[in-house]
Amino acid sequence: MDKRAILAVVISLGIWVGWQKIYLEPYQRAAAEQQRVMEEARAKSKEVVPVAREARKEAAPVFRGKEARKEKATLDLGESKVTVSNGNDFLLDWSLDSFHNSMGDQNDLVTLEKISGVQGQLQVRFSDERMNQILGAQVLSGEGRWSTTHAFRDATVRKELFFGESPYFARVNVHVSFSGQIPKFVFLDLLGSTQRANDKEGSIFGEAPDKVHITWRNNNGRESVIGANLKEMHESLAGAKWLGVDTKYFALALVPDVPAVTGDALP
Secondary structure, rough: OOOHHHHHHHHHHHHHHHHHHHHHHHHHHHHHHHHHHHHHHOHHHHHOOHHHHHHHOOOOOOOOOOOOOOOEEEEOOOOEEEEEEOOOOOEEHHHEEHHHHHHOHHHHHHHEEEEEEOEEEEEEEEEOOHHHHHHHOOEEOOOEEEEEEOOOOOOOEEEEEEEOOOOEEEEOOOOOOOOOOOOOEEEEEEOOOOOOOOOOOOOOOOHHHHHEEEEEEEOOOEEEEEHHHHHHHHHHHHHOOOOOOOOOEEEEEEOOOOOOOOOOOOO
16 A cells, blocks of 8 residues: 555544544534433423422312312411412412501402412402592503592582594593682693603503692682592502502412322322
8 A cells, every 4th residue: 555545544533533522422412411311301390390289289188988178278478468279169268468558457448359260379359449449549441531529628520531443542520510600710731731742650641640639629729630640549558569550460370180089098
């Protein structure tokens, strides 16, 4: 074999070894690592959620032919507390501390609106529409009508905001009723500009709708109502978070598992 043939063989072997070291082996390692990550992800997805696992531990043992023992659990979130059960009556008790402490009988102000749940989790939704009506807070109806009612010493003011089909259009109606003699002069001032391009306060008026002034003059002098003050009154009296025109409260609780009523005793 001449020198050229030997050199060609050496070069070929060098290329093959280099291809193994530079390309094939790193590719195989990367593929193996990817396979390992995928297997770990699949195994992790099959694991039981720790919270659900704890719920099963709390379930009492059940024996064949006996009725499942009812369990209950309490979720305390500070502002709201709910007690749920694995029986037919999911919701045993509930309370909203912020209303109970400052507003008297909470059941007259806050009502249970909806209970829904899936896979051992229960969502409890409360409505404070009754409280809003008492305090004159804003209430948004399903038809897109936003109304606010405020009662004062000698007058009651109701503002209605009707949303149009266009997101940039709405109609405002203001109703003022007086307990005594109707004043000679009643003024309605809408402060703000509709020409404002970027409105961070989310108002169709260019400024927050709380800047609406309702003013009238009677024998006691000039009376004026500012929406912003009413909003602050709602916050201070209710002790609740202000969430816009529609205030709702949620509590998510874990429902204890309902054990099977057939079979041997469960651990």
